Amino acid sequence: MSKLDSKVPEGPLKDKWTNYKDHINLVNPANKRLIDVIVVGTGLAGGSAAASLAELGYNVKAFCFQDSPRRAHSIAAQGGINAAKNYQGDGDSTYRLFYDTVKGGDYRSREANVYRLAEVSANIIDQCVAQGVPFAREYGGLLDNRSFGGVLVSRTFYAKGQTGQQLLLGAYSALSRQIARGKVTMYNRHEMLELVIVDGKARGIIARNLVTGEIERHSAHAVVLCTGGYGNVFFLSTNAMGSNVTAAWKAHKQGAFFANPCYTQIHPTCIPVSGDYQSKLTLMSESLRNDGRIWVPKKIEDVKAIREGKLKPKDIKEEDRDYYLERRYPSFGNLVPRDVASRAAKERCDAGFGVNKTGEAVFLDFSSAIERYGKTEANIQGIENPSKEKIIELGKKVVEAKYGNLFQMYEKITDDNPYETPMKIYPAVHYTMGGLWVDYNLMTTIPGCYACGEANFSDHGANRLGASALMQGLADGYFVLPYTIGDYLSKDIRTGKIPTNSPEFDAAEAKVKEQLSKLIDNNGTKSVDYFHKRLGKIMWDKCGMARNEKGLNEALVEIAQLREEFWKDVKVPGKMNEFNPELEKAGRVADFLELGELFAKDALHRNESCGGHFREEYQTEEGEAKRDDVNFAYAAAWEYKGKPGDAVLHKEELKFENIELKQRSYK
Amino acid sequence: MNLTLKIWRQKNSKDKGKMETYPVKDISPDMSFLEMMDVLNNQLIESGQDPVAFDHDCREGICGMCSMFINGEAHGPGRGITTCQLHMRSFKDGDTIYIEPWRAAAFPVIKDLVVDRSSFDRVIQAGGYVSVNTSGNTQDANAIPVPKEDADKAFDAATCIGCGACVATCKNSSAMLFVSAKISQLALLPQGKVEAKQRALNMVKQMDEEGFGNCSNTGACEVECPKGISLENIARMNREYLKASTS
Ligand SMILES: Cc1cc2nc3c(=O)[nH]c(=O)nc-3n(C[C@H](O)[C@H](O)[C@H](O)COP(=O)(O)OP(=O)(O)OC[C@H]3O[C@@H](n4cnc5c(N)ncnc54)[C@H](O)[C@@H]3O)c2cc1C
Ligand code: SF4
Ligand code: FES
Numbered sequence: 001m002s003k004l005d006s007k008v009p010e011g012p013l014k015d016k017w018t019n020y021k022d023h024i025n026l027v028n029p030a031n032k033r034l035i036d037v038i039v040v041g042t043g044l045a046g047g048s049a050a051a052s053l054a055e056l057g058y059n060v061k062a063f064c065f066q067d068s069p070r071r072a073h074s075i076a077a078q079g080g081i082n083a084a085k086n087y088q089g090d091g092d093s094t095y096r097l098f099y100d101t102v103k104g105g106d107y108r109s110r111e112a113n114v115y116r117l118a119e120v121s122a123n124i125i126d127q128c129v130a131q132g133v134p135f136a137r138e139y140g141g142l143l144d145n146r147s148f149g150g151v152l153v154s155r156t157f158y159a160k161g162q163t164g165q166q167l168l169l170g171a172y173s174a175l176s177r178q179i180a181r182g183k184v185t186m187y188n189r190h191e192m193l194e195l196v197i198v199d200g201k202a203r204g205i206i207a208r209n210l211v212t213g214e215i216e217r218h219s220a221h222a223v224v225l226c227t228g229g230y231g232n233v234f235f236l237s238t239n240a241m242g243s244n245v246t247a248a249w250k251a252h253k254q255g256a257f258f259a260n261p262c263y264t265q266i267h268p269t270c271i272p273v274s275g276d277y278q279s280k281l282t283l284m285s286e287s288l289r290n291d292g293r294i295w296v297p298k299k300i301e302d303v304k305a306i307r308e309g310k311l312k313p314k315d316i317k318e319e320d321r322d323y324y325l326e327r328r329y330p331s332f333g334n335l336v337p338r339d340v341a342s343r344a345a346k347e348r349c350d351a352g353f354g355v356n357k358t359g360e361a362v363f364l365d366f367s368s369a370i371e372r373y374g375k376t377e378a379n380i381q382g383i384e385n386p387s388k389e390k391i392i393e394l395g396k397k398v399v400e401a402k403y404g405n406l407f408q409m410y411e412k413i414t415d416d417n418p419y420e421t422p423m424k425i426y427p428a429v430h431y432t433m434g435g436l437w438v439d440y441n442l443m444t445t446i447p448g449c450y451a452c453g454e455a456n457f458s459d460h461g462a463n464r465l466g467a468s469a470l471m472q473g474l475a476d477g478y479f480v481l482p483y484t485i486g487d488y489l490s491k492d493i494r495t496g497k498i499p500t501n502s503p504e505f506d507a508a509e510a511k512v513k514e515q516l517s518k519l520i521d522n523n524g525t526k527s528v529d530y531f532h533k534r535l536g537k538i539m540w541d542k543c544g545m546a547r548n549e550k551g552l553n554e555a556l557v558e559i560a561q562l563r564e565e566f567w568k569d570v571k572v573p574g575k576m577n578e579f580n581p582e583l584e585k586a587g588r589v590a591d592f593l594e595l596g597e598l599f600a601k602d603a604l605h606r607n608e609s610c611g612g613h614f615r616e617e618y619q620t621e622e623g624e625a626k627r628d629d630v631n632f633a634y635a636a637a638w639e640y641k642g643k644p645g646d647a648v649l650h651k652e653e654l655k656f657e658n659i660e661l662k663q664r665s666y667k
Numbered sequence: 668m669n670l671t672l673k674i675w676r677q678k679n680s681k682d683k684g685k686m687e688t689y690p691v692k693d694i695s696p697d698m699s700f701l702e703m704m705d706v707l708n709n710q711l712i713e714s715g716q717d718p719v720a721f722d723h724d725c726r727e728g729i730c731g732m733c734s735m736f737i738n739g740e741a742h743g744p745g746r747g748i749t750t751c752q753l754h755m756r757s758f759k760d761g762d763t764i765y766i767e768p769w770r771a772a773a774f775p776v777i778k779d780l781v782v783d784r785s786s787f788d789r790v791i792q793a794g795g796y797v798s799v800n801t802s803g804n805t806q807d808a809n810a811i812p813v814p815k816e817d818a819d820k821a822f823d824a825a826t827c828i829g830c831g832a833c834v835a836t837c838k839n840s841s842a843m844l845f846v847s848a849k850i851s852q853l854a855l856l857p858q859g860k861v862e863a864k865q866r867a868l869n870m871v872k873q874m875d876e877e878g879f880g881n882c883s884n885t886g887a888c889e890v891e892c893p894k895g896i897s898l899e900n901i902a903r904m905n906r907e908y909l910k911a912s913t914s
Pocket of ligand 1: 228
């Protein structure tokens with residue numbers, strides 16, 4: 001078994017990044033012009049990386065499958081971005097953000113990376129404000145903050161419920177500036193379908209022009225994958241429809257180790273599934289848990305009456321409500337981390353207390369917040385003895401200012417008005433902590449192939465805290481990669497252009513074309529969605545919120561069978577050399593069908609519960625996750641060996657030198 | 668519900684294109700409009716026909732990808748929503764629904780309901796940014812307080828999703844609402860003020876070059892804009908432009 005070298009610099013935690021930057025090789029500006037870098041993906045990670053590398057002087061080629069870089073899935077992030085600014089003076093610091101993140105991740109992340117993330121976080125906010133990102137402000141003109149789950153400070157910066165949009169548009173504007181300067185060549189509506197390796201180094205990609213169907217060769221001195229997460233392996237998730245694993249998976253099959261694929265975040269507050277035609281799930285931001293209280297009725301007869309429409313949630317008296325998070329976790333209450341909140345909702349619904357027809361929903365109630373804010377507002381406005389109606393009216397306004405767009409989104413989908421009646425919510429797949437294994441430099445196990453943002457196995461361990469993905473994506477792209485990649489590229493200043501007429505490019509292109517023709521000429525009978533939905537069901541039932549050995553073993557067999565069936569019976573209409581969205585989907589689902597198997601294998605091998613990975617066999621008496629630090633304090637990095645199920649495990653032992661390993665408690 | 672769909676079919680940018688009729692059955696009122704389109708497409712695929720191409724990604728009204736002209740309205744009936752946020756409960760059993768792509772010279776059709784909006788990207792590239800490097804060597808974020816009112820207004824303008832409904836709705840195919848939203852956002856913030864003049868000149872020039880039409884103040888764009896981008900932005904942009912061209 002080969003040892004994974006994380007390349008974490010020596011020295012005390014606090015000084016590692018500074019020392020590292022002081023000692024790396026630099027590329028002088030004139031030489032940067034001789035170097036090409038491919039960035040696949042233009043979300044927060046890719047957009048910021050492409051813009052920063054171009055600013056430094058490299059020639060960048062950027063790719064995205066949407067019609068514009070501004071539409072990457074990052075646009076949908078709602079609630080906020082963390083940064084250790086301590087503007088609220090509530091005791092925040094770099095160390096505390098670092099500590100919260102490691103603890104929140106259930107002690108399954110790499111200390112040095114997390115510390116660096118916390119260290120650069122403050123700068124992200126400065127950067128974004130300078131770009132014109134309109135964060136929420138207080139009346140005094142300074143930046144406002146809110147709280148997210150799993151922490152006791154207010155360090156989340158936000159722009160109403162559209163933080164991701166505003167941050168992405170910031171990165172997009174920086175990218176647009178570089179496109180205008182000719183330093184970035186942008187390839188919209190292009191999909192990377194293969195990584196090209198020459199002499200052991202990543203030297204290019206094969207991409208399909210999605211408008212014409214043409215297969216193109218692109219070469220560079222390094223390839224950066226910022227292609228997002230793979231939550232759509234579950235079919236239903238909060239991810240955008242196009243989010244996929246293809247780029248990362250192709251790299252994996254070429255030698256990049258894939259780490260912790262089973263670490264999936266199931267987000268507690270999403271709009272429940274309503275029918276089998278459903279194509280995606282919609283998140284209701286975690287920020288709502290600042291003000292919303294989660295409950296189900298205490299009495300099973302009330303549950304029945306609510307389901308039958310005989311009682312309304314408002315009719316249930318205060319003492320007959322079970323605010324189960326406040327009951328079980330008094331110190332964090334409704335703001336426990338996501339994995340904990342999701343499992344608690346499942347526990348109540350499994351026990352029969354779900355409040356909608358399917359029995360899979362709990363209430364998220366804003367009535368107390370509306371009243372509380374209304375009273376404060378009445379005081380501010382100097383209204384004496386305000387009537388109950390006046391209070392509610394004022395309170396609704398405050399809530400609207402904070403969450404207006406989320407409430408509107410909810411109402412559009414469900415036809416229910418959350419100002420009047422509690423929201424119904426249920427957990428849904430949201431984020432994947434697993435991804436391509438990277439070292440401290442963000443380089444995968446293929447030299448010259450980097451992974452940033454959600455695509456890498458990241459700094460979030462087994463569970464990501466809210467508002468930390470945006471932070472990580474921008475940290476990677478703006479502040480980390482531009483340094484670390486320079487160290488690698490400094491050896492390439494005399495290499496010259498990488499030719500695309502080499503046998504390696506020929507072979508990669510042939511492979512891509514072969515898969516595409518196979519899909520088009522398959523003459524099957526079932527649509528791509530048919531298979532994707534079935535895969536999603538296996539994943540959700542057997543690799544979802546709670547997993548066990550038996551189910552995972554079944555999943556392994558079922559996924560392999562489904563994959564075989566897919567290749568026999570999938571039907572892809574149209575042609576290869578034209579705009580063909582079904583063909584795009586088919587390729588993505590083919591890769592999900594392979595990843596799914598590795599996912600189950602990883603979940604099966606990890607005989608412990610940690611963060612988002614909950615194995616029913618390993619829980620405490622109170623039903624909390626039970627880690628096994630003696631045997632499993634490592635990142636599991638899988639090496640591809642011809643079939644997903646044959647992957648070989650490599651362990652990166654995680655050393656905790658600055659934080660004591662403890663059972664995570666939010667009680 | 669059972670419905671009749673009349674959909675614009677066009678093989679590629681060179682094809683002339685025409686409306687085709689498709690019946691769909693058993694549509695649930697809780698489905699989103701795009702889920703209804705999924706049902707149709709699965710039906711077409713399984714019966715050996717070419718599915719209808721349309722753009723979509725987030726399906727929650729934020730990416731700006733979806734873009735259908737439904738019964739003569741950009742993003743269909745209903746205000747303040749994108750196509751993906753439209754639900755079938757807005758229609759009645761037996762309805763006939765007309766579905767067409769955005770139509771504008773600056774948005775050529777790629778296939779069926781999919782159009783090319785890269786002209787919007789080029790307008791942004793002409794100046795829709797603050798010229799600041801991303802090195803992180805910027806001053807502290809709280810160094811310049813911004814009045815809440817300005818910040819809120821800048822935010823409102825910045826919520827534009829670049830969908831192009833404003834252009835599709837306008838009888839002149841004007842992009843004024845889209846362009847003014849970006850110009851306003853940056854002009855309202857101290858960080859963006861420095862380059863405000865040049866930005867206005869450059870973006871307007873690019874807008875004209877892309878073949879977007881003139882604004883004749885009918886205000887249809889504001890009505891159809893899913894994000895409620897206000898006409899005030901156009902007024903602000905005109906002021907900025909005037910200031911820039913007279914100084
Ligand atoms: C609904 C929702 C709300 C969220 N809210 C928050 C929040 O409030 N705070 C927070 O911190 N995090 C949040 N997250 C998580 C966060 O948004 C994501 O983790 C993050 O934006 C991922 O960014 P990224 O740059 O890594 O990838 P993405 O933004 O997913 O970008 C992927 C890019 O890769 C491109 N791409 C992918 N595959 C290919 C290919 N094969 N070829 C070419 N291009 C390709 C795509 O076109 C796209 O440009 C939320 C997530 C969701 C789903
Ligand atoms: S101004 Fe409104 S309609 Fe026009 S692109 Fe922006 S969001 Fe769409
Ligand atoms: S699909 Fe993203 S806005 Fe409609």
